[in-house]
Amino acid sequence: MKQLLALLLVAITAVVPLAAxxxxxxxxxxxxxxxxxxxxxxxxxxxxxxxxxxxVSRGLRLPKVDVIGGFTLMQRNVDIDLGGxxxxxxxxxxxxxxxxxxxxxxxxxxxQALAEGLSxxxxxxxxxxLQKRAFGVIGATVSLPIxxxxxxxxxxxxxxxxxxxxxxxxxxxxxxxxxxxVECYYGVIVARSVVDVRREVVxxxxxxxxxxxxxxxxxxxxxxxVAYMRFKLSEAxxxxxxxxxxxxxxxxALNLIIGNEExxxxxxxxxxxxxxxxxxxxxxxxDALNPILCGVRLQQQLSLEGVxxxxxxxxxxxxxxxxxxxxxxxxxxxxxxxxxxxxxxIPIFDGLGKEYNLRAxxxxxxxxxxxxxxxxxxxxxxxxxxxxxxxxxxxxxxxxRDAMAFAESxxxxxxEGFREGVVSPSDLYDACxxxxxxxVEFLDAAYQFCLSLARLLEASGLSDTFVSYLEQxxxxxx
Numbered sequence: 104m105k106q107l108l109a110l111l112l113v114a115i116t117a118v119v120p121l122a123a124x125x126x127x128x129x130x131x132x133x134x135x136x137x138x139x140x141x142x143x144x145x146x147x148x149x150x151x152x153x154x155x156x157x158x159v160s161r162g163l164r165l166p167k168v169d170v171i172g173g174f175t176l177m178q179r180n181v182d183i184d185l186g187g188x189x190x191x192x193x194x195x196x197x198x199x200x201x202x203x204x205x206x207x208x209x210x211x212x213x214x215q216a217l218a219e220g221l222s223x224x225x226x227x228x229x230x231x232x233l234q235k236r237a238f239g240v241i242g243a244t245v246s247l248p249i250x251x252x253x254x255x256x257x258x259x260x261x262x263x264x265x266x267x268x269x270x271x272x273x274x275x276x277x278x279x280x281x282x283x284x285v286e287c288y289y290g291v292i293v294a295r296s297v298v299d300v301r302r303e304v305v306x307x308x309x310x311x312x313x314x315x316x317x318x319x320x321x322x323x324x325x326x327x328x329v330a331y332m333r334f335k336l337s338e339a340x341x342x343x344x345x346x347x348x349x350x351x352x353x354x355x356a357l358n359l360i361i362g363n364e365e366x367x368x369x370x371x372x373x374x375x376x377x378x379x380x381x382x383x384x385x386x387x388x389x390d391a392l393n394p395i396l397c398g399v400r401l402q403q404q405l406s407l408e409g410v411x412x413x414x415x416x417x418x419x420x421x422x423x424x425x426x427x428x429x430x431x432x433x434x435x436x437x438x439x440x441x442x443x444x445x446x447x448x449i450p451i452f453d454g455l456g457k458e459y460n461l462r463a464x465x466x467x468x469x470x471x472x473x474x475x476x477x478x479x480x481x482x483x484x485x486x487x488x489x490x491x492x493x494x495x496x497x498x499x500x501x502x503x504r505d506a507m508a509f510a511e512s513x514x515x516x517x518x519e520g521f522r523e524g525v526v527s528p529s530d531l532y533d534a535c536x537x538x539x540x541x542x543v544e545f546l547d548a549a550y551q552f553c554l555s556l557a558r559l560l561e562a563s564g565l566s567d568t569f570v571s572y573l574e575q576x577x578x579x580x581x
Contacts (some may be wrong), residue, residue: 125365129288130570132361132369136284137277139362146273153266160262163255166247170429171435174239181234181435196221239432245425249445252418253411268401274394278566279358285557285569287357291369293550294350296541301343304539307335311531314522328528334530373549374576376556377497382490385563389486390479392564399471399478406468413461419449482562489559496552503545510534510541549579 127135138142200217203209209217248255312332319329357367389396427441428434450457517534520526560566 108134125363126368126370127361129284129371129573132288132357132367133281133284133570135158135363136361140280140360142276143273143280143361145416146269146276150269150273152264153262153269157259157262157266158435159260160255163248163258166245167479170241170242171244172239175237177234177236180232180236183231183233185230187447193221193485194423198234232560233437234435235433238434240428240434241430242426242428245424248420249423250419250421252415252420254415257408257412257415261412264401264405264408267404271394271398274564275398278561278564281566281569282554282557282561283360285553287353287360287532288369288371289373289550289553291350291353291357291367292371293546294346294353296373296546298343298346298350300539300542300546301339301346304339304535305336305343307535308339308532310516311436311521311528311535312336314528318522318524319475323327330530332532335528371573372545372578373553374578375497375500375549375552376572376576378575379490379497380495382487385486385490385559385565388484388565393482393562394564396478396482397564399475403468403471403475406464406471409463410461410468411466413457416457419447421445421447431508485562486559489555489562493555493559496548496555499548500545500552503541503548507538507541507545510538514538523560546579 197218200209200214202213204214284353312329313334315329317324354366357369361367423445425441425443431440514534514537517526517531521528521531556572557566557569559573560569
């Protein structure tokens with residue numbers, strides 16, 4: 104009965120992990136991850152934002168055209184009152200007419216006619232309205248920068264560097280995601296392979312228990328040997344359940360990083376590739392291509408542009424400007440309908456803010472320069488570390504293969520000896536466990552190889568070449 108339950112458990116665990124899953128090669132998983140992963144999406148949005156910001160900076164060279172409108176209501180009309188002048192003019196005309204009559208230049212009738220003709224003029228209100236109290240204007244204004252102290256050129260250069268920096272940030276994000284995908288994708292493969300190994304142990308222990316029970320009935324082995332085999336079968340079943348639990352966790356991590364709604368079933372096998380370049384090659388590639396290091400170097404250029412920008416605020420600004428009225432309501436005819444001109448702005452004193460800003464920009468530039476050297480040293484150290492971790496994994500794999508061949512040979516001999524009654528149950532179990540242990544160790548070494556390779560390529564700026572290593576590598580079968 105115990106053997107039947109064990110075999111049923113093995114059959115169930117052989118089917119359940121692969122139910123309702125979507126088959127994916129590593130390349131397909133990589134494409135899906137780069138498309139759906141939230142970190143990759145966010146980095147692409149940052150690139151788009153920087154690209155749009157570049158267009159904004161280039162637009163600073165173009166003229167600015169605005170349409171403005173307004174309605175004004177003043178306290179009173181703007182008038183010119185000539186009432187006082189009217190009295191002086193009236194007295195002067197009256198005196199002139201009288202003197203002309205007295206001197207005989209004109210007759211009294213003519214003088215009377217002149218006086219009557221001028222009376223309406225003297226009766227009106229001598230007040231002229233320059234502007235009525237209510238008026239409105241809709242107009243257009245145009246301004247064009249001529250010289251801004253170099254700020255426009257600097258802003259454009261900064262936007263270009265920001266775009267390049269965001270591209271490097273995207274590359275760094277995608278490179279790190281490739282490493283995480285390797286860890287999760289091959290983690291699932293290794294976890295499932297471990298389940299297979301543990302399942303084989305359960306099957307083997309079930310067969311050995313059945314043999315022991317038959318041998319007990321024949322009097323070849325004692326009942327304690329059967330009890331011992333039954334106990335070790337329980338341990339093997341426990342190890343199998345633990346391995347199955349790790350598969351579930353690994354599959355959840357893989358689905359999460361890919362961002363796939365359906366459960367992913369990795370179909371590629373773990374691989375080995377020992378034709379690795381010398382460490383100097385990866386260091387040279389890291390110095391030239393590592394996106395983090397390239398991004399830090401761009402930050403140094405940005406800091407230098409920041410110094411230029413702070414210095415440009417000390418220079419004067421020169422710009423052309425113009426305005427024209429498109430529509431007006433009760434606007435005085437004396438007001439011109441358009442105007443053009445040139446303006447200049449010269450900074451004199453602002454509390455020394457610009458000077459201190461320039462000093463701060465210079466200090467920041469010096470700080471970033473020091474950070475570049477530290478970053479380069481850290482990257483080179485990381486490349487060296489991952490390279491030798493990769494080499495150690497290769498050496499371990501070669502050694503474990505020899506140990507695996509020996510363990511399998513020893514287990515075969517122990518199985519034969521147990522059936523003949525010359526090998527104890529504990530020795531048989533130890534041989535069976537040794538085979539499982541060395542297989543698991545081999546799987547772990549192969550997994551560490553893939554992970555170290557991914558980390559080395561990430562540090563070297565070569566994560567996009569991982570698939571080529573995969574395609575050329577030796578597929579591992581356990």
